Amino acid sequence: MNLTPVMTISVILTTALVFAVLVAITRHAKIRRNRIRKSLAVYLRLEAEWKNARTRMYLAGPMGTVGQESTKYTNSSTNRDFVRYIGG
Numbered sequence: 001m002n003l004t005p006v007m008t009i010s011v012i013l014t015t016a017l018v019f020a021v022l023v024a025i026t027r028h029a030k031i032r033r034n035r036i037r038k039s040l041a042v043y044l045r046l047e048a049e050w051k052n053a054r055t056r057m058y059l060a061g062p063m064g065t066v067g068q069e070s071t072k073y074t075n076s077s078t079n080r081d082f083v084r085y086i087g088g
Contacts, residue, residue, distance in 0.1 A: 003011070
């Protein structure tokens with residue numbers, strides 16, 4: 001099959017356009033994956049820090065000198081002088 005010069009140029013331009021669109025879609029997908037991965041890493045890091053903070057608050061006991069009524073801090077075993085602080 002013989003292609004005229006106009007048909008050859010149109011085939012080349014169409015191929016180049018399709019290739020450029022595919023490259024742009026691939027690049028966009030890669031950037032999106034990286035953003036999702038980074039945001040997930042930040043989310044997991046914040047969740048871990050929040051869990052550690054809750055654990056430290058739980059281990060440290062109440063802030064005042066006397067525990068609040070009907071809470072886990074009412075007995076003398078959680079006196080803040082005797083509770084060991086485990087933190088970062």
